[in-house]
Amino acid sequence: MRDADVPGFVAGLGLSGLVDLHVHFLPEPVERKVWAFFDRASAEYGTEWPIRYRLPVADRLATLTELGVRTFAPLVYPHKPGMAAWLNEWVLDFAAGTPGAVPTATFFPEPGVAEYLGKALAAGARCVKAHVQVGGYDPRSESLDPAWGLCAEAGVPVVVHCGHGPLPGEFTGLDVFERVLARHPRLVAVLAHAGAPEYTQALDLVERYPGVHLDTTMVGVPFNRSDELLPADWAARLAGVADRVALGTDFPNIPYDYGVQLGAIADWAAADDRLGEDFLRAVLHDTPARLLAVGEHPGETTTASD
Template sequence: MTDGVPAEDPSRAGAPGPAHDDEVAAWVRGLGLEGLVDIHVHFLPERVLRKVWEYFDHAESHYGIRWPVYYRWPEPDRIARLRSLGVHTFAPLVYPHRPGMARWLNGWARDFADRVPGAVPTATLYPEPSAASDVAEALEGGARCFKAHVQVGAYDPRAPELDPAWGLIAEAGVPVVVHCGHGPLRGEYTGLDVFERVLERHPGLVTVLAHAGMPEYDEAFALVERYPGVYLDTTMVGVPFTEELMPAPRDWPARLAGIADRVVLGTDFPNIPYPYATQLRAIAGWAAADDRLGEPFLRAVLHDTPAKLLDL
């Protein structure tokens, strides 16, 4: 047990990738990388983060499964853990659930990036009259990644208030990490078919489908094929915890081989119910499972492609 979380299955010993967090940095260096670039990490104002963690405390009633937050630590300790893992750049994503919150979160995220080396400035949006001006202000302030959480925000991404905001983000070429799949819970406006209406209006929007769109994996691959600016992030995909809930397709590595340059590292740190190394081990397993992937795929996913999206 670690921090009240069961240890990883010992039967996975010898699997590709790092077995524990203390092996991650050396494993990354062994790939010839200067470090990891994680496009899906969460840092939030303290009172907001406490509410998020309280929600996960009751995960059994929400999802039917325990979800103990593995890195339920003070902010300095969480930042230190990312550095010890060799994460040299990360996107600290924020997201609102009510009007008037996006602009405040954007200011907080900008201040966080100013004081934390390795954190890129991020921003978010919400369907309200100020959406376009909020996005414009964030872009002028240097935002290099946006987050849109359709499920938590419980909003329609096709809302007319958001249309000019999507246009501004598309024109700037800044990526937006969008949680629009039905996992872990279906929402009124979740579904990749819903978000495709946004892409139809803004086909140049650089979109990172959070959690690879789970559980709508087939639809996610279809969007990657139809829109050159659509990417998948690895967040929680293929790890034992998620495989019990929303397993990836059995031919996942073979399918990734066809879009190897459209996959980026994401983890959901710190809100995951297992060690960071677990996600890297899943990605390493995909790379080892198909001869078309291997170490070039790992270097692309873990560093090169997210670095390109974040304009490093």
Template structure:
């Protein structure tokens, strides 16, 4: 699909802009390793071929995203081992400082010292955290994170968390660890990445119990995702019910299709223009206090 679709999509809906809460900007050496892993179709990807559509230099990627009419986005970084999160946060803080339309993003890992660098990130004005349970291979209820979850609950800072078992299950993925976490910290503002795929129904159940649980649409409903982890038809009504708690995410640049297809996949759900306006702009504008 030609990316001109994006321009027409915004015009049809009268959208002032798109807010994309799930985009990846990383240190160059880290991003190259991530892309290298995608090229191998490794086990964390379910051994699926996953070509990168927007494999460009950083400034080109920024120009592309802005060209789609995206007014705010994230620089989601995530560690896969100890002694990595703090310097990723330093990079993200610098990136946000030189990229005003990027929401200041940070991450964390269960390790000694995590309380200090999360507290420092909050003091520096971080807007959103990213946690990747599958890649990090840790239980979100790890005792080393107790103070962190408490701080984030008190601050109300959104946490975009990849905790579903797609595209490949991990030891700590799935709804049970998140349910356990929410029983202890019921006011956490978790944004369940990828709508919790493939455990869509269970994560929607959690949202019914916890008012601060949100979702992002990252890769959901696209042909690529529907082929492996289709969203259940019987849950379509709950997409409408939770229309104020679903935020648009794309996974740009690491997507095997065009940006326009991500939006067209939402439009073909036929949930209405108002739903699309809320998902693609209004909900995130409210959550992040953006125009």
């Protein structure tokens, strides 16, 4: 699917917009370093990674609007101590001044984590990002128990990059993260990239824990050979957890058109008779809207299907 096809595709489903749970906006110095890392992707990952939407902030926001993205979670994440509280302040300000942006937060295993995360949640953060792979930390750390507990108690979803993709880290792996779920079974955890490449194990966790969801970020797209890596029963198993899959894209840092991700999701819907358009409406709008509490805040309207 090309980007030019997206608005018509969305309208054809009876949706007035998309809700994207996995988008990145960062302070300019941090963003510059992230993009420089992707510029070295051939050395880091063994493949080129040309950032498709390497544009000024205003142009990126205009692109989301043109694509029909009405609500999105601008995710931030630290790679070392001392960053998270500052990132939380920045992204809360960004969301306050950006139509469609939902306030988010992040954390890191460090002194004061419960205090600054609690402050962000009290200020209205409705989604939290935990990046185990980039942060290089153990999600089972006792220092993070208060943070996971705060999120579980608040019912705020945590988008967790804990799978081995694109490269394994010291503390990546869904078996590691399951220890967190066992201690905090009420946690609303969204497995970023559907736990790639451990897709089968990710589906097992969704079935085992009622708060676990998957996001679609980079899943099923040709760039990372997901069409080869997805299990043969992927669509069939999605049919059993259809209300626990949410749109995520990694915009703007993807090396292909935004529409490619939507095309992959549409292929899953076509692969099993139990899915179809109801599944697409759930993934592209209803489930991420529920997770982000869209429409539950003053001055905010939903973009639900007619």
